[in-house]
Amino acid sequence: MIENEPATIGDLPTPALVIDRPTFNANRLAMDALLPEDRLRPHVKAFKATALAQLLADDGHRGFCCATPREVEGMVAAGLGEDLLLANESLDVARLGALADRANITVAVDSNATLDAAIAGRLRSVLIDVNVGLPRCGIDSADAGRLADRARKAGLEVRGVMGYEGHLMMVRDPKEKADRVSASMEMLLQASADVGGDIVSGGGTGTCLTNTWCTEIQAGSYTLMDTDYCKLGLPFELALNVVATVISVNMQGWITADAGIKSMAMDHGNPRWEHGDVFFLSDEHITLSPTNINDWEVGDRVRLQPAHVDPTIAKHQQMWLVDGDSVVDRWAVDLRHW
Amino acid sequence: MIENEPATIGDLPTPALVIDRPTFNANRLAMDALLPEDRLRPHVKAFKATALAQLLADDGHRGFCCATPREVEGMVAAGLGEDLLLANESLDVARLGALADRANITVAVDSNATLDAAIAGRLRSVLIDVNVGLPRCGIDSADAGRLADRARKAGLEVRGVMGYEGHLMMVRDPKEKADRVSASMEMLLQASADVGGDIVSGGGTGTCLTNTWCTEIQAGSYTLMDTDYCKLGLPFELALNVVATVISVNMQGWITADAGIKSMAMDHGNPRWEHGDVFFLSDEHITLSPTNINDWEVGDRVRLQPAHVDPTIAKHQQMWLVDGDSVVDRWAVDLRHW
Structure with a gap:
């Protein structure tokens, strides 16, 4: 926990780039064994x-x-x-x-x-x-x-x-x-x-x-990975998520959250979501079709798995390190632009 | 011309978001007549x-x-x-x-x-x-x-x-x-x-x-437009370009410039280029197939026409206003992030 900073994932301003620290550390160890x-x-x-x-x-x-x-x-x-x-x-x-x-x-x-x-x-x-x-x-x-x-x-x-x-x-x-x-x-x-x-x-x-x-x-992407690299059978796992807030629930069967194309790279396709299908993305939104619409209400958080790590990170000012639900650190994305 | 700033497009650090001021002003007038x-x-x-x-x-x-x-x-x-x-x-x-x-x-x-x-x-x-x-x-x-x-x-x-x-x-x-x-x-x-x-x-x-x-x-995109909106027969024209520097020329028939996915949105497809075909983009590069490879050398500038204006601009810190080849103003992209 960082003083005067969000304590849990639910406290983060969204959209938020979230790194699972245990997975990131496991990726480091796996690479050190290899190279x-x-x-x-x-x-x-x-x-x-x-x-x-x-x-x-x-x-x-x-x-x-x-x-x-x-x-x-x-x-x-x-x-x-x-x-x-x-x-x-x-x-x-x-x-x-x-x-x-x-x-x-x-x-x-x-x-x-x-x-x-x-x-x-x-x-x-x-x-x-x-x-x-x-x-x-x-x-x-x-x-x-x-x-x-x-x-x-x-x-x-x-x-x-x-x-x-x-x-x-x-x-x-x-x-x-x-x-x-x-x-x-x-x-x-x-x-x-x-x-x-x-x-x-x-x-x-x-x-x-x-x-x-x-x-x-x-190599650099191995540290955080994305859904595309995860298809390759490498000894690294996905540490990167974009966390968004559900801002609208439509009982016809979709929910809308506040992360879109401006916070996730689309050149390798849509992000993946564990609780249903990704319907489509627009500039500031993602529309999702949950397995069960009744599970969702406004204010819930969704974790999205980006398809391409490098350009996704380049869209953000900071990334939040988490361990379970706890926010444990914040890193500036301080090497952006040209 | 702005004091102590780049005088011409050739002086800009690249990749650069470049706005053609006369076209932008024409778009403003066309919209004022309409709405x-x-x-x-x-x-x-x-x-x-x-x-x-x-x-x-x-x-x-x-x-x-x-x-x-x-x-x-x-x-x-x-x-x-x-x-x-x-x-x-x-x-x-x-x-x-x-x-x-x-x-x-x-x-x-x-x-x-x-x-x-x-x-x-x-x-x-x-x-x-x-x-x-x-x-x-x-x-x-x-x-x-x-x-x-x-x-x-x-x-x-x-x-x-x-x-x-x-x-x-x-x-x-x-x-x-x-x-x-x-x-x-x-x-x-x-x-x-x-x-x-x-x-x-x-x-x-x-x-x-x-x-x-x-x-x-x-409406907002009408001000600068993109190649997708330009297909609609609207009374607005493309004012937005991404300018890049040619960093490599391969006589097998392609050139490489220093603007890629991190400086242009890909969700509406590749940018357009007037002097040949767009081969592919990677994070920091675009590979282009010119109509005539002999026309090109390292250091030349290319103007690329993005397919989607909003998320392209969101990748940049600033945009440069030009009139012909002259740089006439610089605007901060000061409303980024969340």
Whole structure:
């Protein structure tokens, strides 16, 4: 319980992002058994909260991935700048070069243009980002060595390679997944041989059981999970809920609660609800069809299970930690925006 | 141009919410011709910016709709509390009753429980929210008079009724739309006869040409529009873009820019892009297939047209006003969260 703060879930202002602390802690333990210490480079994009990142650092994961310059800045401000990787191309990196005396910051580059931005921005080290099959960023593996040479000639340290097999995260069949991740990582290892450096960084929550080729895995969603990741048979369970208040009960068979599209990401589909069907969501509302309409009245709380963790959290200013019905802590979502 | 601020679109930090000011002003004029002054009660949920609301108030629209208590509080703080309607049920209304000396606040109620919250919260006036066919909030029209009597007995002013025909916003056929809105509003007018009061509030951008039954229309999205509303043949044009920076060019035929699901709402589908196809979006990225890959290089800017305005704006801290390529103003999105 926190002084002058809501004591129970029923006291929270809604919609509220609620984290089940025992489940979150179990997810941490499960990951530590799988990928201890530097084998995991947690990705803060998933949870965007330095309070959560601090716990992972305490667990021994001292290096972190960030997706935006703002995330890097926030981690430095929180004293978590021991080894930060901007695992993403950006031209807006001079603001990170300015932090070089306070933190160790490495940025991903995949072209002359992004390398030139890193040089001009006074960054000190880079990873060569290699395309491993996802149609997004990353240099062709055959060209990675050339870019690394160019970086070293400019005086930058080239720490190694990264490659994100994001297109394989949601493959469910273990054999297919293993084969495709293997082929994907073969491209990365070829690039690594040309580039040099110690680091081969890649992977994510969806491939953390499969990807044995990388020296470090870039997972973050495992901490809190969502209904989509829960389909993959991973050793992590759902710790994330959005709690809403029932504001209207219609005896034709539906109830309406005060959490909608502005508080839950919809790109992986509707959230799940344990007590009936999700009818539809609008901006500020969710309409639910309960198994038994007579069980519900205005003022009741509903717990919704989001389908996509990262963009759901990015909609909120704070998350509430709970243990059972008790509210035990509040974390700022302090790494939002750009 | 604003002193010490970005001068052109190319100078903006990205992803950036960009509003074309001439188009926005044309939308204001078109709405004023259609629904002048109190015939429109602009809904701030769409744009969540008091700077924009102030311009609509200057146009003569002095009353506003809000969707959340936070929006009401923000409008009061900005001096726009002349006639605020929380067009939504809430049990968290005592915080609004506390503002009663500084603003005129009316809340929607659709049940004994929400009315009791308004009474306990020292609100002074209510609208009876009537279900007009959308499976969400609203009392059965036959029961509206009873709830109004109960409110008056408790000393509250009952200003009238509201009913939101949200299920009809996107009906495209004009004849079908007119018939269905007519049937929907018949329910509202029956309730109005029982409830009394001057106000019959309803409608939205999607029915603002059709709904001739309400005394006031609750539209907000018309100010900025989105690709979905642009399909309806309304006299408003798209003023809203998300501007992103190209961070990677792949000669296999795609480019990647730094705006994704965290900066654009996906519940109405992908954004549109004028120079080619949208391939897919991920959390921080959009992958685009340009008509001609040779036209593009790292550092170029792309303008994306979001499919759903309200939840897109809710993801951003600020919006930039532009005229041509010049940045002419910056507005805080100061009505976010709950």
